[in-house]
Amino acid sequence: MSKFEVYADKGGSYRFRLKAGNGEIVATSEAYSSKEAAKKGCDAVKRAAADATIVEV
Numbered sequence: 001m002s003k004f005e006v007y008a009d010k011g012g013s014y015r016f017r018l019k020a021g022n023g024e025i026v027a028t029s030e031a032y033s034s035k036e037a038a039k040k041g042c043d044a045v046k047r048a049a050a051d052a053t054i055v056e057v
Contacts, residue, residue: 002021004018005017014037015032016028
């Protein structure tokens with residue numbers, strides 16, 4: 001099962017990574033100033049990905 005991991009980076013900011021069911025990291029976030037902001041970022045990705053399409057550029 002895939003999961004979001006929220007963690008503190010070396011600089012003291014918070015980030016999240018999305019891991020696939022096999023443990024592979026498939027996405028990483030920008031830095032957030034708080035853990036709560038990073039969790040909101042996870043929610044934003046979930047909402048956006050639900051309707052996302054693949055576009056070749």
